[in-house]
Amino acid sequence: MEYRRLGNSGLQVSLLSLGSWVTFGNQIDDKTAEHLMKIAYDGGVNFFDNAETYANGKAELVMGKILKKMKWDRSTYLVSSKVFWGGTLPNQYGLSRKHIVEACHAALKRLQVDYLDLYFCHRPDRNTPIEETVRAMSYLIDSGKILYWGTSEWSAQQISEAYGIARQYNLVPPTMEQPQYNMFHRERFEIEYHRLYSEIGLGTTIWSPLSSGLLTGKYNSKLKEKTRLNLSGMEWLKEKTIGNEAKLKLEKVDELIALSNKVGITLPQLALNWCMFQPNVSTVILGASKETQLKENLKSIETLKKYSTALNEKIEKVLKNKPMLPKF
Numbered sequence: 001m002e003y004r005r006l007g008n009s010g011l012q013v014s015l016l017s018l019g020s021w022v023t024f025g026n027q028i029d030d031k032t033a034e035h036l037m038k039i040a041y042d043g044g045v046n047f048f049d050n051a052e053t054y055a056n057g058k059a060e061l062v063m064g065k066i067l068k069k070m071k072w073d074r075s076t077y078l079v080s081s082k083v084f085w086g087g088t089l090p091n092q093y094g095l096s097r098k099h100i101v102e103a104c105h106a107a108l109k110r111l112q113v114d115y116l117d118l119y120f121c122h123r124p125d126r127n128t129p130i131e132e133t134v135r136a137m138s139y140l141i142d143s144g145k146i147l148y149w150g151t152s153e154w155s156a157q158q159i160s161e162a163y164g165i166a167r168q169y170n171l172v173p174p175t176m177e178q179p180q181y182n183m184f185h186r187e188r189f190e191i192e193y194h195r196l197y198s199e200i201g202l203g204t205t206i207w208s209p210l211s212s213g214l215l216t217g218k219y220n221s222k223l224k225e226k227t228r229l230n231l232s233g234m235e236w237l238k239e240k241t242i243g244n245e246a247k248l249k250l251e252k253v254d255e256l257i258a259l260s261n262k263v264g265i266t267l268p269q270l271a272l273n274w275c276m277f278q279p280n281v282s283t284v285i286l287g288a289s290k291e292t293q294l295k296e297n298l299k300s301i302e303t304l305k306k307y308s309t310a311l312n313e314k315i316e317k318v319l320k321n322k323p324m325l326p327k328f
Contacts (some may be wrong), residue, residue, distance in 0.1 A: 001016070001044025001046075001301055002014070002015040003046075004281075004283065006118075006148065006176055006203035006205075006282045007175050007197075007200075007204075007282060008203075009176075009201075011147075011175075013078060013203075013282055014045045016045055016272075016276075016284055016286055016298060016300070016301060017046075017047035017048065017049060017284065018036065018045055018047070018288070020049065020059040020063055021054050021059070023059075023289050024054065024062045024063060025062045026054075026059070028289050030062050034066045034070075036288055036291065036294055039294055039295065043298045045298075046076060047077070047205070048078070048079050049080050049178075049285050050079065051080075051083075051120070052081060052085065052122075053085035053086070057106070057110055060107055060111050063111060065112070067079065067111065067113065068112045074114075079111055079113060079117055079118075080119065080120060081119055082120040082121070082122035082178075083095065083107075084121065084123050085122065086102075086106070095125035095128045095132075096125075096132065096133075097133075097135065100133065100140070101140065104140055108145065115147060116145065116146045117146075117147050117148065118147070120149070120152045121149070121150070121151045121152065123152065124151070130158065130162050131169075134165045134166050134171050134172075134174075135171060138171040138172040141172045148176065150175050150178065151176075152177065153178070153180070156192045159193075159196060159200075160200070162174050175202075176203035176205055177203070177205075178204070178205045178206070179204060179207070180207055181278075181281070182206075182210065182211040183211065183256075183321075184249060184319075185208070187323045189278075190322075190323050191323045202280075204280060204283075205282060205285060206281055206284055209271060209286070216267065216268055217267035219253060252318055253267070255318045256270060256318055259314060264306070265300075265303040266296060269296070269299060269300040269303045270303075273307040274307075274315055276300070277304075277307055
């Protein structure tokens with residue numbers, strides 16, 4: 001396993017990590033979840049991602065039982081939670097000081113840990129002043145309940161504002177952002193956040209590196225109208241130009257499969273290597289429901305040795321979607 005610093009912090013995070021979204025407490029049973037966590041941990045993964053909203057809290061309950069059973073040394077792993085969607089009643093959602101603090105305590109109880117290594121604001125909250133959110137996160141850090149805090153799917157402007165408020169009032173600034181990032185979703189990560197990597201040392205824990213399954217190799221351009229792909233409700237199939245957009249992406253997947261075969265690796269490994277090749281990626285969050293799937297994806301650490309600038313250029317020629325930085 002390879003480890004990278006989380007932004008400009010001193011925290012070392014495994015380049016590949018394991019997430020619980022969709023799977024834990026939902027798609028897979030608890031025994032499978034335990035097996036997958038053990039495989040990941042034995043493979044060098046030290047970061048396990050979670051959130052209060054995943055399976056309505058059940059994902060954290062499942063992970064908490066596993067962590068207690070495994071009895072891994074607490075210094076050998078990182079665990080996270082995210083706050084925003086805790087319920088439907090007033091003060092059960094959002095980023096008010098009340099909900100942030102109460103959600104943290106609830107997550108600690110479900111995960112059966114004394115502190116969270118990483119705590120994310122799952123989405124921006126237009127109804128709560130950012131200063132209130134920054135003060136609440138700083139309070140939790142000062143209280144020893146969390147070690148680092150960050151954001152997920154915040155705009156660069158919102159992250160910068162939070163950072164500025166923290167510096168102005170001697171509070172703890174955000175360390176990391178958890179954005180979606182993959183071959184077909186890259187504008188925000190590469191362009192909008194570009195200055196934040198150097199200016200504030202923003203770390204990233206990216207999700208959906210396989211584009212919601214599109215880059216697993218299961219799908220190709222020969223798919224008919226009524227297939228699992230069309231019925232799955234994938235976000236990328238909800239676009240207004242559904243027909244042309246879907247066809248174009250599937251054609252690119254065909255080319256990427258051919259390219260990965262030439263290199264001697266699988267399409268998922270190629271897609272993961274593409275993400276890991278980006279120096280501003282701190283860790284790539286994997287999702288898995290089967291042992292074979294997880295093991296194949298973990299091997300992308302080994303296939304990364306085959307990845308090169310030349311291969312990256314070939315991929316970009318296939319994608320033809322590289323966003324350009326504005327000229328100043």
